Amino acid sequence: MLHPQAQAFIDLLVQRGVPPTHTLTYADARKFYRERRAITQPDPGEVAEVRELVAEGPHGAIPMRLYRPLGSDAGQVLPVLVYYHGGGWTIGDLDTHDTLCRELSNLSGCAVVAVDYRMGPEHRFPAAVDDVLAATRWVRKEAAALGVDPSRLAVGGDSAGGNLAAVVALDARDAGDLPIAFQLLIYPATDMRRLHPSHTTNGQGYVLTSDTITYFHDHYITDAAHDLDWRASPLLHKNLAGLPPALVLTAGYDPLRDEGLDYARALTEAGNRATYVCFERQIHGFITMGRLLDEANAAVGLCAGELRRALMPRA
Template sequence: MGKLKLMAAAMLTSLPGPLVAAWYTGRRRVVDGRVIDAKAQALGELFNLVRVPGVVPTIEESRASLRLMAEKFDLPCPPSVTKRDITLPGAEGPRPARIYDRRPEARDRAALLFIHGGGWVQGDLETHDGLCGQIAEEADIRVIALDYRLAPEHPFPAGPDDVLAAYRALRADPGLLGLDAERLAVGGDSAGGNLTAVLMHDIAEAGLAMPRAQLLIYPGVDATLSSRSMETLRDAYVLPPARIDWYLHQYLPDGTDRGDPRVSPLRSPHLAAQPAACVIVAGHDPLWDDGLAQAEALRDAGVPVEVLRYPGQIHVFVSARRVIPQGFDAISRASAWLKAALG
């Protein structure tokens, strides 16, 4: 019976939106007036069958789960985009990276340094391959994805140190990868959004030149987990607050101050120095208020901000574009924003 239930749930995610909406008539989740997207609910319920709420995974199981999700639910890299694996400097040695570009031979390219999500403990170049490819194609820029060190093998601050080292290298010698240093953006999703926002703080602390733009896709920016959405979405699909806390325990050494701006970049004293931002938020994601708070703080500091709100969506929806059309739409809108911001 369990296998049949799993097969039925998987089949439901593949049906057209109107049919899924009809199936959930009168049964859609609502949080603070935000009605969940029917396709998002179908995927969320499938997740709950595969990954039982309240059951703590091993690190290996967690990593395998994200790889499987990307394989089954995300779109592949567009065939028009050329890929090339390289290395970039990390804080303690070279790190794997990948270049995406529809015009690989062009020089002086606008570029995005992309930092993948995965709770600081999972994710790699493969799990975000299709997403990076869509941005490269639609924004017509060179995307450089970084595979930074992961916890718990390499706890904080290994990740942010690797990101800073890679950024320094790109700024110091942009011609090596055919980049225009004045048209460089940095972005990432979830934990990658956190590391992007931390990088802005680190750049200011180090007195380095800021990038032209930053893309924050449902970023985690307040590790105290004290926002309203953390409470109202304590039973959220995919990423309930208890799982976020588990990730933080893998990532942060004992005694780490969760209010440190390198952990909670919402508290950075350098917000006014930061570049224009595009922030994507999902209304059935506990990080909804994190993204909105970061956007508001940046605006209050005088930074131009565009917020792309998806009130019916769940965490990871931009990495489930095969079954959630709004994920594709969100990355298309973010790509258009990057294209305009980078010129």
């Protein structure tokens, strides 16, 4: 059964006549997504430090934002989560996920570096992949200046960002130059073919619809052959062994639920440590909706706890 708070949110969108994302221009979709924060997200929490950063990537500057948690000292070397926002590789930015990054930092005790990667339709696949790889390697290279520990570096993201985090972990393993300690995959997109059953059973009525997924896909992917590229569909990588421990979190009423479950299963079958948690009564995108959904706050706490457990030294 859909959580009553999630149903109330869906009803509110209908009552207010909020247009489905796939009916909007990408510019308007970005605007709506940014403005929705006031309705759905908690107020941004105080942190010890917020610093705007810029990494140089192969295609130009990549804006980023560093968060250090409350209670941390200026000279303290912290574990770090490099975080990639969701939004279908088309919408979202540093501000849409500012509250979530603050929460993850404060609750885990880790630094968080959020990455503002290039998106479609202006910058198509694999532009986002190129940017997040460059940004993550930059964080490792500049670890001393950032006050973070490169040996305790995690990657994470939600939805499209979860897809990118999984891709970074795979690329880092294959290249051998970027040790990743943990991957936080929040309702990740893992298979661009969109054939899993939940795409049908959850394809209408739960905010993220099959129409909107196609809209995002087509803003990002230019060639159907790219659907089979593991940099777009990490579930299709021929070798999923030797990857960092993972938390894969999904929602029961999410079209992406089954491909997230399959990715967690594939990680485990390949010999990795992978924990799978499904919030059965929730919808896609719920983790940033803590103003409206109690389970969003529980999910953030779970993610932060797993980060702390994976990255913090044990007494």
